[in-house]
Structures are given as C-alpha cells and as structure tokens.
Amino acid sequence: MERVVPDSAKSGASEPEQYCWTEREAELLTVTLRLLQSHGYDRLTVDAVATEAKASKATMYRRWPSKADLVLAAFIEGTRESAVAPNTGSLREDLIAIGTSVAAHSREHASTMRAVLNEMSHSADLRAAMQDKFVRHRHTMMEEVLATAAARGEIGTDAINPEIWDVLPGYLVFRSLMSDRPPTDETVRMLVDEVVLPALQRTRT
C-alpha cells in the first residue's frame, strides 16, 4: 500500500484532494479492477464490489456517486505505477519506457477503457475527470521527459510540439482499443525509433 499518495499529487499536476485516496479506498479500487477484468464493465455492479470488499454500499456511493466514477478511479489506480516520469538518462530509453508501460496498461484494460469511453459520450463530468486526473498528468510527464532531453542537448526545444505531444501514447492506445493488433514490444520499438525520435531530432540544431 505504498502507492496511496500518487505522484501527480507530489508534482502538483492535479488537485491532491481529488486524486488522493485512503488505503481503504485504494483497496476498494483494486477489488473493482479485479472484478472489471473478470466480469467486464457491463456486468460489474457497485454492490458486487461492496460485497466482495466487505464495504458498505453507502461508503462506496459517497466516494464514487456512479459506476462510471468508480470505474474511472479504478482505471487510474491501475495505471498509477506507471505515473512516474522515467529518467534513464537517454531520451530513447525514456520513450521506450513510457511506450512499454502505455502499451501494457492499455492492452490489459482495453475493455474497461472502451466501456469508460462510451460512458464519456454521455457524461461531461466523466470527460472532465478523465482530463484532469489522467490526461493532464500524462502531458506533464511527457513534457518533463522532453525538457530533460532538451537540457541534455538530445533535441532542440523547438522540437517539442504541444499540438501533437501525445502521438506515442495515443497511437499505442489506438492499437490496444481499436485495432485487432494489440501493440507489442516491437511496435513500441519501431514507433520510437522510426517515427517519434526522428521527428523529435529533426530540428536539432
């Protein structure tokens, strides 16, 4: 239970009070994630999580007003360990580390992510939560990795394009969720070596 204080709270990437949960809440999210993976989103109920985790339904609903809120929180909890920016000393290795982690998590949670996405069509709150608690943090992480690489002189600062900063994670998520070819280590390697790195190094001066 050492992952209770998320790194985004430390780095200030989102409001700590929204992002932190107690050990007990983290436990409930772990149970949610386990049930999600065995039953899928549609067959998951908040009540089943409460029963499985021996928690009161009131506790569950107070913290997560809807199934979609609960599932989004569980999804974020599930990706928590990959929420620290890698710092290997080499841009290529950092990008491979980010890509490998995104590919693994999006493969593992593909059906949950599809279900959450579908819910997002109907809920502005859920869209805002995904944005605040997940996307913004990932953006900060990528900025950190690129700024470090620029400081080392591996890329020019003008290579960092805020419009398309998420080509690496975005394409890998696409492959996990929408294609019938989930990304492999080889996908990550080719994407980094043949697409992302050449684009970043193109403007090096």
Next chain:
Amino acid sequence: MERVVPDSAKSGASEPEQYCWTEREAELLTVTLRLLQSHGYDRLTVDAVATEAKASKATMYRRWPSKADLVLAAFIEGTRESAVAPNTGSLREDLIAIGTSVAAHSREHASTMRAVLNEMSHSADLRAAMQDKFVRHRHTMMEEVLATAAARGEIGTDAINPEIWDVLPGYLVFRSLMSDRPPTDETVRMLVDEVVLPALQRTRT
C-alpha cells in the same frame, strides 16, 4: 445513389458480396446514420429505423441481425466517400487528404464509434466485420499511396513499415475518440509534416 458499388469491391479488398448493398439498403443505412447522430447509439432501435424508413422489420433483421451489425454497416456507409485512395501526384498531399478525411469522419461519428467499439468487446463477429470491411480496406489504400510515392522516388520502399502503417489514421482516431482535443486541419498538417513524412523520408536512398 451512385455510391452503391463500393470501391473496395472494385479493388478486391474485401468480398464484394459482403460489402455491396442494394440502393434500398444504402437508403436504410443513411437513415440509420441520421438517427444515430440525432439520438446516439444507446437510444437507437432497429424498429425506429424501420419506421422512419418505411421498411419492414423483417427486412431489417434479415440483412442486419443485430443493432451492432446495422450500426457498423451504417458507419462504413458513412465513410464510403473517403474510401478511394487519393492520387494527387504528391505524397504530402495524399497524406493530408487521407488525414483530413479520417479526422472529419472520426470527429463526426465519434460517439457512434465509441459505442461500436464497446460492442466489439463482446462480439468476435463484430470485431471480424470491422476488420474485414473497414481496416483491411484502409490498409490497402495506404499501401497504394505509399507504393505510388515509392514509384515516384519520393520515399524508399524500405520506408514502408507494415507494423506501424496506421500511425496517421490511428492517432487522428485517438484524438477524436479519446481526447478532449478533436483533431483540426492544423493537427493533420503537423502530423504529416513533422512526424509521418520525416519518418517515411528518413530512409530515402
């Protein structure tokens, strides 16, 4: 109604008998798409489409056994006009044309695509249909554009990487479906000029 014989049938990219529909069927799919955009996937019923289009329910269910089948067919019908490979004489312009079309369609049909994706989690048939009737055709189109560019000497044939051929459409679909930043013309331009083209031209000999 000139789009009844799809180009994939002409090019042999998928089985014509599965991909072709009659004028009346194309009409039913157009109605489906219109209702999808006004009502969304969850509130759409096959019966409502039958009523709106003055068709018998039996006709509908004989052709499309489930709502998911109907919606997938309508989605494919909706992207039909962009199913012809561009041939502008320049790789950059061809890629911009593909990107612009993918961005427009995925923005327009984002919530339908999210719903279909979620259904795909539960249905191997739907996954196979999406693969056969959509992805494979798009792959053929991209191969055509790249082969033409290689023949013109714009890129080396070794630049064509079958593992990551879909970075351009994949990232744009990701942006439409999963981010809160739907892709713009500027997104397409930057993606082509700063990522996809440099990657393809990198190995030019």
